[in-house]
Amino acid sequence: MKRIPLIPMIVVALAVLLMIGLGLWQLRRAEWKEGLLARYAQASRLPPMAWPAVPPTDGSLLFRRAGGFCLQPTGWTARAGRNRAGESGWRHIAACRTGGAEGPGLNVDMGWSKSADPPKSWRGGRVTGVIESDREHVILLVSDRAAPGLEPSALPSPEQIPNNHRAYAVQWFLFAGVALIISGLAFSRRGREPKP
Template sequence: MKRLPLIPTVLVAAAVATMIGLGVWQLQRRAWKEDLIARYQAAAVLPPVAWPNLPPADDSLLYRQAQGFCTAVTGWRAVAGRNARGESGWSHIAACGSGAEGPGMQADMGWSKDADPPSWTGGTVTGVIAPDSRHRIRLVATQPAPGLQPSARPDPSATPNNHLFYAIQWFFFAAAAAIIYMLALRRRQTPPPPPSQSSPRI
């Protein structure tokens, strides 16, 4: 029996171990994400809070019910969103002054089929705090601005949690690499067939 080639075997073993480690890490991430979603769901039923002057450095306010006051609308942006019935369109987010130090408040004032901003100029906003890609958090209004429909209520269960799928992928890659290498070794160690001898011509 031929000896295993040292360097290729070490490299393949290291690659397989790395992929298995990544799969285990994804399983750990899955457990962490499940705990995070559970905390978000618990936050959704806590008593309402006032809109903070400064967004917190962590996610402690996500999915909390909250109330803020928009003293003036300084700008609008429209982002792809859904309404309460799940229809696709535009969510209209107002950049608000809040009458206090800090960056103010981002208020999702509702949904429509087109991207044109509403004529709402400010006031009290009651809703649910949701993640915001630009400003960390925004307040999704329960009562939309005139002419708009309510945006979809922020749902903690919609938080992506694909870590089990990623873990299965890494374990599959590890198994495939090990099997392919074992087949290559078997082929290498199989002696070649004897050369065929042709019959002498008469």
């Protein structure tokens, strides 16, 4: 009588259950992402708003059109980015003082260039554009018009956000299927091998 390899079978079963669980989790993430992208698409169609006095951190304003007033740029940051033609280069982000009416400040992408050197001639003024989030999840305004000497940066769009969760789910289900097939072949081969 052949002995059933119990421990390897348990390990394979747990691994397959884990992979199926990860696939189901990715399907739930796909539904969540679709809802989020629908909310972003709706926000992009709303009327323009004034820059908020206290910007929320929940992403509720992303892709909304807005306007504000930069009394004075207090500093510049250059970040990798693209212009509207898709060329790689540097986005120039101004940290602006806004005064009491608009709260503590405004970060605004004032344009793109091949150089990381900040623009020297822009001293502030009225800015309008589209709200996006930076790496630290701080919202900033991507200006419609570039500062002198710069080109307009690429405008953010919900279409640029990938939703690969369904593909990831299929991968996890395929991994589970492959694990079952390989382990089934290994166990059946082991059962057929004669003992020495």
